[in-house]
Amino acid sequence: MQIKARGLTFDVYEGGPADGAPVLLLHGFPQDHREFDLILPRLHAAGLRTYGLDQRGYSPGARPSAVADYRLDQPTADAVAVLDELGVGRAHVIGHDWGAQVGWLLADRHPDRVSTLTAVSVPHPRGLGIALHNQPSQKLRFAYMGVFRSRMAERLLLGAGGTALRQMMRPIGVRAGLYATAMREPGRLTGALNWYRALSPGQLAKVGKITVPTTYVWSDGDPVVGKPAALATATWVEADYRMVTLRGIGHWVPEEAPRALADVALARIGV
Template sequence: MEIKARGLTFDVYEGGPADGDPVLLLHGFPQDHREFDLLAPKLHAAGLRTYALDQRGTSPGARPAEVGAYHLSEPTADAVAVLDALGVESAHVIGHDWGAIVGWWLASTHPGRVRSLTAVSVPHPKALGLALRTRAAQRARMAYFKVFQSPRAERLLLARDGAVLRGMFKPIGARGEKYVEAMRDDPGRLTGGLNWYRATTGGSPGSPGVINVPTTYVWSDKDGVVTLTAALRTADWVEADYQLVAMRGISHWVPEQAATALAEAAIRRIRGV
């Protein structure tokens, strides 16, 4: 469906029982709502209603040109406005990558709209910021931020028929091809996604506060972005029921590489509320 909110038009993909508890699915970069294609049916089987949102930069009708329009306060406000348009007072939130960061922001700034949070891959931004300040390994893992912020990023990522993008998606094989094709065929989608990086400063995705909603953070030991330090220190910023789920042998692309294990963790969190 198309949802008009905040002067923009968002693509939202719904599924599951009409009377099921609502779950808002927030994707990351360089993906879209399809990264939840393996997860959503498992949530539906558990009686949950899902709304997978193509966030700003990805939805064709929600691509502001100004880099400042991608500061994290904006996609956070988008999520609230989409829930309003759907008539959903509060939802369970599952977010991956940038979607996890929006989830952290939502839970911090609009706790009444978030029944529970399952943040996947990216830890609480303050924990990530601590790791960036104190661990050279974390700084090295996020050095790509400067590349993605560069005005040459689009050309670099699309060179040689998207070879860099394909390399990023190697752990999920052919499933990554659809994202490469989408950005090759629609360069505005790529620029929109990169603007999330360009809107950050110092490589840090901002600083939401303490989380007071039930939260699960899912980290994987083969994630090339997030160190164990950032994962462990996330607990410092959650003052509600909290669980760290560590997955072995799984890369950054958890929703597609470990959909069953992620569904189990998310459903456990949702049912525990």
């Protein structure tokens, strides 16, 4: 369906029993709602109603041109507005990568709208910030962001038929082609990269302690997030908290380990 909110039009993909408890699915880069396809059958079988939101930059009707329009407070406000339009007061939130960042901000700023949070791959922003300050290895892991923020990023990532994008997502096999192909849409890759270009340390430093039940999923093969950042997250959750470590899995958890992620999410949701 298409949801009009905040002057933009978002593509939202619904599924599961109409009367099920709502679950908001928030994707990361360079994916879209489809990154959760492999966990949906389990969620729906458990009686949950899912809403996969293609976030700003990804939905064709939600691609503002200004980089500032991609600061994290904007997609966070989008998520709240979309829930409003859906008539959903509170939702369980599952977010991966950038979607996890939005999930953390939602839980911090709008705890009344978040029943539970399952954050995948990206830890609490303050825990991540501490690791970036104290751990040279974490800074090295984030070196790619300089490329993504550069003016040449679109050309590098889309060149040779999106070879760089496909290579980056090699662990998910043929599914990488879904996202590399989608990025050829006019303006889509620029919108997606603007999330990186708009990011500043000050945005993340303002996120406080989380007061909703939370599970953080970290995988020990993730090249993006190291163990110190993952462990630091516990300090920033005051509600019921669990950290789950997936062994031998990389960054693309919803597609590399869908069964394990579904188990974790269902346990957090409590169904």
